[in-house]
Amino acid sequence: MLLCASAGCRTAGEGRASSAFRAAPPATDPVLQRVSYDESPSSPDDAPADGQSPDQTELVNPAEPLPPREGETAGAPEAIPPGTAVPELQDVARSVRQHFPLIQEALAGRTIASGQVLEAAGAFDHKLDLIGEAQPLDFYENYWGKLGVKRDTYWGGSTFAGYKVGRGTFEPWYQERSTNDGGEFSLGFTAPIVGDIFIDENRSALWQAEVERTRIEAIIRQQVIFSVRDGAVAYWEWVAAGANLRIAEEVLELGLNRIRFFERQAELGQAREIDLVDNQRIIVSRRAKAIDARRKVEQAAAKLALYLRTPDGRPLPPAGDARELTFPEIEPLDPAFTEGDIALAVSNRPELADLLAQQRQLGIALDEARNDYLPDMDAGMFVAQDVGMPTSSKRDKSEFELEATLTMSVPLERRKALGKIRQVRGKLAQVNAKARFTQDKVAAEVGVARAALIAASQRVQQTSQGLELARRMLQAERTLFEKGDEGSTLFSLNIREQQLAEAAAERVAAQLDYEVALADYAVALGLDAGRLAEVDNVLEADADAEEVPAPQPEAE
Structure with a gap:
């Protein structure tokens, strides 16, 4: 040679x-x-x-x-x-x-x-939410607070857990803020059914950032x-x-x-x-x-x-x-x-x-754009349990709660997704x-x-x-x-x-x-x-x- x-x-x-x-x-x-x-x-x-x-x-x-x-x-x-x-x-x-x-x-x-x-991985960080509200001077005097942890998952959904406590007299339209004396513990999750199953915005950003390391x-x-x-x-x-x-x-x-x-x-x-x-x-x-x-x-x-x-x-x-x-x-x-x-x-x-x-980065972006074209349909489940002495004689806060949800959102014209697909191609x-x-x-x-x-x-x-x-x-x-x-x-x-x-x-x-x-x-x-x-x-x-x-x- x-x-x-x-x-x-x-x-x-x-x-x-x-x-x-x-x-x-x-x-x-x-x-x-x-x-x-x-x-x-x-x-x-x-x-x-x-x-x-x-x-x-x-x-x-x-x-x-x-x-x-x-x-x-x-x-x-x-x-x-x-x-x-x-x-x-x-x-x-x-x-x-x-x-x-x-x-x-x-x-x-x-x-x-x-x-x-590291920045892209931050989308999957645990997020701590804290809310507190006091209403001491009103016809409805009450105090309530909520502490929760939420995290988006790698499989497209999210999980969350929280604790809530409410004291006092609440407006009829805010009865969900009321809890038993020991407060309420809750747990739940959401999972994609149609869109976001294999890729979503967070995972796309992370995968493209990882490919960027090989490009560097x-x-x-x-x-x-x-x-x-x-x-x-x-x-x-x-x-x-x-x-x-x-x-x-x-x-x-x-x-x-x-x-x-x-x-x-x-x-x-x-x-x-x-x-x-x-x-x-x-x-x-x-x-x-x-x-x-x-x-x-x-x-x-x-x-x-x-x-x-x-x-x-x-x-x-x-x-x-x-x-x-x-x-x-x-x-x-x-x-x-x-x-x-x-x-x-x-x-x-x-x-x-x-x-x-x-090319690999654009392939990931194309998959994300195609995912955006799909309907955003999620299923979720929520469970909660109050503890402590009941706050009312009806004991309406003492029972175990279980909720199932199904949500869907999709733009009819889907022009944003179609435009992204055209650009990436x-x-x-x-x-x-x-x-x-x-x-x-x-x-x-x-x-x-x-x-x-x-x-x-x-x-x-x-x-x-x-x-x-x-x-x-x-x-x-x-x-x-x-x-x-x-x-x-x-x-x-x-x-x-x-x-x-x-x-x-x-x-x-x-x-x-x-x-x-x-x-x-x-x-x-x-x-x-x-x-x-x-x-x-x-x-x-x-x-x-x-x-x-x-x-x-x-x-x-």
Whole structure:
């Protein structure tokens, strides 16, 4: 698979963790060959034989692999303390996950969603009702009070219990307020018969709030994916800036090493004074470029500090020298198209998970709207018993009371329910259309990211070959120049050195493009760019799995 090739997997014993996803700080050999010019002119016998390649190393050395990552736990290491070690890509990714403010902002959504669930659950709280009334100056002097507890249930009805006591003489139309001396205890419930059996306003709000919690997790995951990707790009830009600075300094050193050589040749009458001036011009120009390259390193470090943070969340400028870091060596990629990548992207992308959660919320809202279309018919039962001495000789308050009720309410036109059903169906149609487009967009983004990754890999190979050819040309030109060949001048030598520097810079640019394309490919697959080494095993496990469908329209 493409990711297997990009991960640089070699044998089963070596595991799937790729050096392409890591950068270790090995000792860095020079990109350009440092030349030590002799104080006396070179003789033909001192020149290397034709076809002999100079003792050189490649611009990019293989990076030392990191220990395998088994998953972060509560005891996982924090971001590196200030000034203790040169950061690696995993340090940046870990710091982003733990301390990046935009992720902290997204994580705060969990608190909001939890509060929404708690608020919706409050509809099922026990409600305490207390009523007291005194009428001391009137033809009917009385005192009465009532205490009750009521609770809406998850099955759509309600339960209640209460205690009532009344003293004095009550109006004939308020005789229900009168009780025996010990008061009246009551108990009852109501239950839906037609509407509100499977869903009602309270349960709909609670279920939608619970789905919102899963939607927030998708939003958090999306923020983590993009933030880690941006942190990885900032890291590789810092590494690239360090490599370009190393190139600028080494090409500057070539000019500096020629000063004593030209001075000695001028003393022997074998060099022109103009060559010294021209070499000095070359040094000034290259020193200016080295200054500009150092500026870019400092700017890249400042940008990286946004993602590399201290345990208390403050930006941490990267420690160490960026010139000591190198890009990891990459393996040739397999350009073959694999459906497994698209299936993995569809199952992982948080945008589709977000849309699926929205569809579930709208499905709950549609059920609620359909429930509102039904008649509101409830059945209830009420029991009560007075205790204590009777308040009248009729003993009309002493008997056990049992009441059964049946209530129904329904708007004849039902326009409110019909309007809600129409609105929710329209919103569902919007979400379903967006989900279909998002799934197509995910497949397209995987293809685009794959093409960019393959092209970047091929560019690295071509620029590596170009760098080697430029080295050979420079070595040949230097040999002719040291022999005093009339066809080789300082101008032509400078051109060859500049070509080598440009070839090295082009390779650095290609390597940076590859790492950025790799991070973009992780985003396309819905993966954390800091954990790309885990992709191979996932792809192999899912290679034969069916494609995960996007959210589908519900039957109306």
